[in-house]
Amino acid sequence: MTVLILADHTAGVLADDVAKAVGAATKFQKDVHVVVAGHAVESVATQAAKLEGVSKVLLADDPSLEHALAESVASVVVGLAPQYEVILAAASTAGKSVLPRIAAKLDVMQISEVIEVISADTFARPIYAGNAIQVVQSSDAKKVLTIRSTAFDAVGASGNATIEAVAVSATKNPTTFVSNALATSERPGLASARIVVAGGRALGSAEKFSSTLSPLADKLGAAIGASRAAVDSGYAPNDWQIGQTGKIVAPELYFAFGISGAIQHLAGMTGSKVIVAINKDEEAPIFQVADFGLVGDIFELIPELTNAL
Amino acid sequence: MKIVVPVKRVVDYNVKIRVKADNSAVDLDNIKMSMNPFDEISVEEAVRLKESGLEAEIIVVSIGTAKCEETLRTALAMGADRAILVQTEENVEPLAVAKILKGVCDAEQPGLIFVGKQAIDDDSNQTGQMLAALLDASQATFASKVLVEDDSAVITREVDGGTQTVRVTLPAVITTDLRLNEPRYASLPNIMKAKKKPLDKKTPGDYGVDTAPRLKVLKVQEPPVRKAGVRVSSVAELVEKLKAVSVIG
Numbered sequence: 001m002t003v004l005i006l007a008d009h010t011a012g013v014l015a016d017d018v019a020k021a022v023g024a025a026t027k028f029q030k031d032v033h034v035v036v037a038g039h040a041v042e043s044v045a046t047q048a049a050k051l052e053g054v055s056k057v058l059l060a061d062d063p064s065l066e067h068a069l070a071e072s073v074a075s076v077v078v079g080l081a082p083q084y085e086v087i088l089a090a091a092s093t094a095g096k097s098v099l100p101r102i103a104a105k106l107d108v109m110q111i112s113e114v115i116e117v118i119s120a121d122t123f124a125r126p127i128y129a130g131n132a133i134q135v136v137q138s139s140d141a142k143k144v145l146t147i148r149s150t151a152f153d154a155v156g157a158s159g160n161a162t163i164e165a166v167a168v169s170a171t172k173n174p175t176t177f178v179s180n181a182l183a184t185s186e187r188p189g190l191a192s193a194r195i196v197v198a199g200g201r202a203l204g205s206a207e208k209f210s211s212t213l214s215p216l217a218d219k220l221g222a223a224i225g226a227s228r229a230a231v232d233s234g235y236a237p238n239d240w241q242i243g244q245t246g247k248i249v250a251p252e253l254y255f256a257f258g259i260s261g262a263i264q265h266l267a268g269m270t271g272s273k274v275i276v277a278i279n280k281d282e283e284a285p286i287f288q289v290a291d292f293g294l295v296g297d298i299f300e301l302i303p304e305l306t307n308a309l
Numbered sequence: 310m311k312i313v314v315p316v317k318r319v320v321d322y323n324v325k326i327r328v329k330a331d332n333s334a335v336d337l338d339n340i341k342m343s344m345n346p347f348d349e350i351s352v353e354e355a356v357r358l359k360e361s362g363l364e365a366e367i368i369v370v371s372i373g374t375a376k377c378e379e380t381l382r383t384a385l386a387m388g389a390d391r392a393i394l395v396q397t398e399e400n401v402e403p404l405a406v407a408k409i410l411k412g413v414c415d416a417e418q419p420g421l422i423f424v425g426k427q428a429i430d431d432d433s434n435q436t437g438q439m440l441a442a443l444l445d446a447s448q449a450t451f452a453s454k455v456l457v458e459d460d461s462a463v464i465t466r467e468v469d470g471g472t473q474t475v476r477v478t479l480p481a482v483i484t485t486d487l488r489l490n491e492p493r494y495a496s497l498p499n500i501m502k503a504k505k506k507p508l509d510k511k512t513p514g515d516y517g518v519d520t521a522p523r524l525k526v527l528k529v530q531e532p533p534v535r536k537a538g539v540r541v542s543s544v545a546e547l548v549e550k551l552k553a554v555s556v557i558g
Contacts, residue, residue: 100438109523174447174478182471291538
């Protein structure tokens with residue numbers, strides 16, 4: 001039996017977290033296959049075939065799969081499911097949309113946001129915004145899981161898997177695509193960035209959020225994130241939100257500027273290797289998780305830090 | 310049109326939970342409970358649609374102990390029309406919740422089902438998608454904007470890197486995200502009125518659903534604690550420390 005990974009991709013590029021999903025899949029010590037579903041996505045399949053530990057890439061290429069809507073993708077994976085023991089995907093917005101749909105069709109209770117594969121049927125996952133870790137054993141014959149990609153190491157890209165086309169029987173999807181509004185940025189994505197520069201409500205306005213954080217992020221090649229308070233205040237776009245209900249990040253270096261450190265925010269970043277906090281409130285809870293804390297005015301200290309680097 | 314909105318009673322958003330000493334579960338004794346925040350957003354969206362002129366009956370559903378009646382009354386006070394309590398003492402997993410909700414939808418035939426994208430207790434983020442699968446219905450997850458047009462709805466979804474807009478055919482399951490709206494507080498007169506609104510009591514068995522868990526919780530433990538770091542007194546000292554741990558060049 002084999003593990004099947006559903007690959008996430010955008011504009012012909014395989015998502016970074018697929019390599020981490022393969023890292024998680026190898027913990028089962030079984031054969032690992034990847035399915036790429038989309039339209040005109042041969043290049044994505046080629047990228048997936050290079051991931052070490054993958055023995056076969058299934059290419060489901062069909063006009064009905066353009067935009068990879070959950071209903072159509074789920075139906076492809078459900079069709080492949082009889083040959084697989086484990087079906088998994090990274091817990092990206094795409095993975096989170098599709099996997100439960102697959103699980104329900106297979107009458108399997110999904111295990112979400114797995115952070116550790118303890119054995120073939122036992123997994124650890126955070127609950128309550130990461131304030132507790134639950135270890136669960138599944139009695140379902142098949143396992144369907146999403147994995148938290150920050151908890152697993154990416155595999156290398158010197159593999160050479162075979163690519164096999166799978167037939168797609170296009171069914172009419174009750175959902176149709178209208179448009180995408182995706183930000184194009186020169187900066188790395190939040191989930192995969194080595195350094196994240198994050199700001200809170202203390203930044204005061206959208207203009208100051210950008211003018212204070214961008215020079216430092218540019219200098220470090222960092223991604224920019226935000227607390228929920230900053231997003232709610234309109235200083236940063238929604239998909240920059242880091243925390244329980246936003247993005248989960250675990251970069252090598254995380255800067256928290258003017259972020260007090262609510263538990264919901266901490267849930268999204270305490271996996272970071274090194275945490276730096278700058279805040280004018282010396283009692284701010286963020287200092288309890290920061291490796292290096294500096295009390296002071298962010299509007300003086302951030303430019304000073306930018307110049308010092 | 311009928312609109313079904315499931316609501317879950319969960320530990321209040323502001324409570325910092327603790328794990329029981331025997332590592333069997335999270336300690337829920339004497340803890341403040343509230344409606345799951347995403348479910349409040351779902352109720353609010355349904356009520357706003359009705360207020361904006363959509364002819365609708367809003368049915369809120371909760372699955373759990375008798376105490377879930379409080380959560381349902383809150384939803385009724387926000388503007389829902391009637392409630393269904395599917396009463397059980399067992400912990401019901403998302404798959405079984407979705408099956409019970411399918412039973413409710415089969416009986417009620419709603420055009421729209423608004424489901425919170427995740428419950429802030431177990432953070433599973435599954436129920437809406439599972440319900441859509443069981444109903445073979447359109448799904449739109451992580452909605453930040455909903456526009457209903459006759460037998461379809463245009464939904465803006467929050468996705469990695471921005472937003473995606475899709476058109477769903479009704480009936481559809483829409484899971485609600487943080488930025489869809491800001492839920493209202495119920496007024497005192499509405500809280501009083503809610504006490505008289507109809508509330509039906511059912512059991513999972515009424516919908517023929519077996520709620521036996523598929524996942525056995527072996528243990529619940531505290532997360533690893535980050536050790537306290539150091540305070541630095543200047544930017545120069547910070548840069549020096551960061552270089553010493555080799556995270557910057």
